[in-house]
Amino acid sequence: MEFLTLVNYYEQLEATTKRLEMRDILIQLFKEAELEEIDKIAYLTLGTLYPAYVGIELGVAEKLAIRALKMVTGFDESKIEELLNKIGDLGQVAENILSQKKSQLVLFTQPLSVLDVYNKLDKVAKMSGEGAIENKVKTLAGLLAQAQPKEAKYIIRLLTGKMRLGVADMTIIDAVSMLFGGTKEAREVFERAYNISSDIGIVVREAKKSGIDGARSIKLSIGRPARPMLAERLSDSKEILEKLGGRGLAEYKYDGERLQIHKNDSDIIIFSRRQENITHQFPDVVERCRSRLRARKAIVECEAVAVEPDTGDMLPFQELMHRRRKYDVEKAAQLYPVSLFFFDALLINDEELLDRPLLERRSILDEIVDKSEDISLTKAIEVSDPEALDRYMLKAVEDGCEGVIVKDISPRSIYTAGARGWLWIKYKRSYVSKLIDTLDLVVIGAFYGKGKRSGKFGTVLVAAYDKSMDMFRSICKVGTGFKDEDFDKLTEMLKQLAVPHKPPRVDSTMVPDVWVMPQLVLEIVGDEITLSPVHTAGFGKIAKDAGLAIRFPRFTGRYRFDKAPEDATTIDEVIEMYKSQLKVIQPKEEVEPT
Numbered sequence: 220m221e222f223l224t225l226v227n228y229y230e231q232l233e234a235t236t237k238r239l240e241m242r243d244i245l246i247q248l249f250k251e252a253e254l255e256e257i258d259k260i261a262y263l264t265l266g267t268l269y270p271a272y273v274g275i276e277l278g279v280a281e282k283l284a285i286r287a288l289k290m291v292t293g294f295d296e297s298k299i300e301e302l303l304n305k306i307g308d309l310g311q312v313a314e315n316i317l318s319q320k321k322s323q324l325v326l327f328t329q330p331l332s333v334l335d336v337y338n339k340l341d342k343v344a345k346m347s348g349e350g351a352i353e354n355k356v357k358t359l360a361g362l363l364a365q366a367q368p369k370e371a372k373y374i375i376r377l378l379t380g381k382m383r384l385g386v387a388d389m390t391i392i393d394a395v396s397m398l399f400g401g402t403k404e405a406r407e408v409f410e411r412a413y414n415i416s417s418d419i420g421i422v423v424r425e426a427k428k429s430g431i432d433g434a435r436s437i438k439l440s441i442g443r444p445a446r447p448m449l450a451e452r453l454s455d456s457k458e459i460l461e462k463l464g465g466r467g468l469a470e471y472k473y474d475g476e477r478l479q480i481h482k483n484d485s486d487i488i489i490f491s492r493r494q495e496n497i498t499h500q501f502p503d504v505v506e507r508c509r510s511r512l513r514a515r516k517a518i519v520e521c522e523a524v525a526v527e528p529d530t531g532d533m534l535p536f537q538e539l540m541h542r543r544r545k546y547d548v549e550k551a552a553q554l555y556p557v558s559l560f561f562f563d564a565l566l567i568n569d570e571e572l573l574d575r576p577l578l579e580r581r582s583i584l585d586e587i588v589d590k591s592e593d594i595s596l597t598k599a600i601e602v603s604d605p606e607a608l609d610r611y612m613l614k615a616v617e618d619g620c621e622g623v624i625v626k627d628i629s630p631r632s633i634y635t636a637g638a639r640g641w642l643w644i645k646y647k648r649s650y651v652s653k654l655i656d657t658l659d660l661v662v663i664g665a666f667y668g669k670g671k672r673s674g675k676f677g678t679v680l681v682a683a684y685d686k687s688m689d690m691f692r693s694i695c696k697v698g699t700g701f702k703d704e705d706f707d708k709l710t711e712m713l714k715q716l717a718v719p720h721k722p723p724r725v726d727s728t729m730v731p732d733v734w735v736m737p738q739l740v741l742e743i744v745g746d747e748i749t750l751s752p753v754h755t756a757g758f759g760k761i762a763k764d765a766g767l768a769i770r771f772p773r774f775t776g777r778y779r780f781d782k783a784p785e786d787a788t789t790i791d792e793v794i795e796m797y798k799s800q801l802k803v804i805q806p807k808e809e810v811e812p813t
């Protein structure tokens with residue numbers, strides 16, 4: 220496919236914010252794409268070159284792209300920067316200045332193909348070491364010299380990590396499911412293929428090759444992370460047990476970082492909850508898993524919890540931040556040791572375990588984990604009595620955990636990769652002691668601050684995730700709980716995500732000073748969930764003309780970089796919280812227990 224054809228599709232995608240229209244445009248695009256390029260087209264459309272777990276990112280600094288533009292157009296760097304400040308999008312600047320330039324020049328170059336562009340960008344992404352910057356600038360300039368102005372626009376946006384078409388992985392899954400299947404069952408097959416591979420490229424390629432059978436042929440594989448199974452939440456032990464058919468396994472919910480560990484003999488790879496390869500952050504865990512996981516091959520999951528080196532006491536999640544560094548990781552590992560609590564096995568040796576019931580998976584896990592002080596299974600008991608569950612939850616909190624996750628143990632209790640469902644239910648103390656618990660919300664806009672905060676963002680507009688429609692709907696403005704350094708950090712981060720119009724997949728009637736792409740997840744706590752005529756989260760679900768909002772929202776200080784926007788608190792959860800807080804307020808619930 221010519222790159223210009225792809226660019227025309229991108230222009231169509233950019234012109235709509237409607238999900239169904241986007242899907243139809245993508246269907247046409249995938250119809251037209253050839254087998255050898257379709258995976259690359261999928262990655263480019265998402266603004267990347269590879270699935271996240273590969274860890275190769277474009278993200279070229281704007282400064283460098285400006286130098287390449289200067290080489291091709293002869294425009295001064297300061298002039299380009301001035302235009303950038305005015306227009307706010309270097310891609311658009313590139314298009315404008317190249318069209319001025321090219322009207323003077325008649326170029327007889329070959330049209331660029333998608334593969335030409337992909338391969339050049341790939342080369343740039345992989346350049347490192349001495350002279351890499353110069354080489355990048357030269358390669359880019361070469362590519363831009365061959366590009367039509369509007370091709371240059373997207374090349375620059377791809378390069379600087381600002382593609383922003385509003386297409387999400389699930390929009391692509393929708394399109395391939397329609398194109399190669401068309402039924403609800405087909406959609407499940409494609410979704411599962413994606414959830415166990417975390418690789419949209421493989422899914423579209425196999426689908427193009429052999430339709431739904433191609434998607435079925437994709438298997439869980441070592442080196443390729445599965446998307447994690449997620450939990451729902453409820454605030455009442457009786458209700459939890461009812462949902463689970465009367466009985467469940469209550470496991471401590473540790474406050475750490477989820478690790479998906481892949482072992483192939485002595486090779487260990489560690490993936491984060493968002494499928495990034497974070498092996499380098501945990502050299503101690505790598506060593507421990509080499510010697511303590513007694514299986515040749517394994518894909519297992521655990522929570523890594525920071526512990527006090529002297530006492531072994533569990534520490535809060537924030538302590539793990541010390542590991543997010545490039546250098547001196549060994550030292551950080553010594554200063555901030557972790558304990559591992561394993562809770563699931565997805566594959567052992569050559570056997571995929573996803574469809575086995577939980578207790579079977581757990582007993583296999585129990586056999587292969589060679590336990591000691593810093594490596595064990597999650598603490599758990601089987602419960603069928605709500606009071607026993609309450610007692611166990613309080614014990615978990617006393618022991619430094621957030622609460623418990625109560626898990627289905629019936630024969631249907633499979634591992635549902637990538638899905639939040641009622642097979643796992645979170646039960647935290649805060650649900651019963653306060654009106655509302657923390658929520659993980661996505662920033663969709665920002666307002667400029669005043670006084671001390673002028674020139675910086677002082678307040679953010681946040682949204683909850685509407686899973687059924689794949690949208691982000693506004694729920695409140697948050698301006699408290701931020702420290703001075705947070706304002707700097709937030710302003711810096713949000714400027715990178717700013718867009719001139721309301722982003723696709725965002726639903727909000729409140730208009731912020733600046734819209735931002737829904738990417739950053741913040742942990743927010745509030746006093747209550749109230750009905751709101753302004754916010755769009757859950758609009759019409761509880762009352763006809765109102766949505767839901769959070770009263771007195773505050774930032775807890777916790778940036779949830781480990782969560783993708785689609786992992787944010789869902790609107791269904793907010794509705795659930797709204798309903799359960801009503802229950803708490805009822806007088807009979809307020810009677811002191813005897």
Ligand code: AMP
Pocket residue numbers: 447449450470471472473474475476477492522562597624645
């Ligand atoms: P949340 O991040 O609040 O949605 O809660 C789900 C997370 O709890 C998982 O992704 C794990 O990181 C963590 N977790 C802690 N203990 C467990 C456990 N026993 N089973 C499953 N997940 C756990």
